[in-house]
Amino acid sequence: MSLFHPVNLVCPRCEAPVTMMAVGSVNADRRPDLRDDILEDRFQDCECDSCGESFRLQPQFNYLDAGRGQWIAAMPASRLRDHLELEDEAKALFDSSYGASAPAAARSVGSSLAARLTFGWPAVREKLLVKQLGLDDVIVEMMKLHILRSVESVPMAEGIELRLVEADDEADGYVFAWLETGSEQYLEYMTIPAELYRAIQGNPEGWGAIRARLENGYFVDMQKLYMGEGRQAG
Template structure:
């Protein structure tokens, strides 16, 4: 089931304290409307009771969609520097919920789930979109790395990320976006044929794929965050 709890949040516009229903877990199989709201960017957004400006909670919940084979631990973007510690915590939660520490019935569900960790709302939306479009997220991240070599400008910096936000015909729509504010800095379209090029060069991309898939945080940003975890041979 999807679980919510009441909490207080301060409006960044006027400083008023609002009561809002914060999500602890989302079951998209039972509540597809919540999945749709996440994709639309309207989930966990409420008008301030004082000034009517939109107030949004940071993501801090688990997302389950068995039909899509996806489980996500969603965290605030500001916590990305604590990646390794959070990955350990997420792995343990998953182990008890759907892994070796869970009941047999839950383990059977876990066998079809892809375990992922995200930071910030743009990343949560992207994971759900890619799964729906049948695009492997590791390949999407390799595409981004390839694009950064081709683009005349690549404003990658702390707090700014490149996200796929839509698929249109034979193209993928990408944006450069500020993780916390979700301010879009640039938008462009890349041909889906570039994904085929990556798939056709599996050996060349193998080291990058191994690094990306080393843990539930499958995101090119991990490659710029220090030494990280050792990749198993």
């Protein structure tokens, strides 16, 4: 089931106290409306009763969509540098819920789930969109790496990320955007031909080493390739 609990917040504009129901877990099989809210960038939005300021509670919940084969530990963007520690925590939770330490019925569900760890709303939304479009999220991350090598100017900085935001069926391509993680403000858009996805998909040998690094852990995101040595292959 999807679980919520009350949390006390402070309005970022007027500093008035605000109470809202924060999600602890989302079961998209039973509550598909919550999945829709994430995809529409409105999940966990809050409005201050005193000044009318709208703001969004950062993600910190577990997401299950057994029908689409997804399990996600969604964490706040501010925890990105703790990704190795949080991967371990996510794996322990998954193992006890759907993995080796879970009851047989739960293990049966878990056998078809791809477990992921994300940071910030744009990242968890992207994982849902990738699955909706029938894409391999590892190849999507490889596309981003190719984009970084190919474009003339890259607005890369801490707090700026590149995300797949929609498909462009008319152009047979995918729309990527540079955005600010904290504000979720979009800075630049670009449409990348779907041929790039197909070219990477058709060259598993050439991309094998990168795939192995991206798939090493629940945090399947190109950002981890720029954050130190990372997790050792095991």
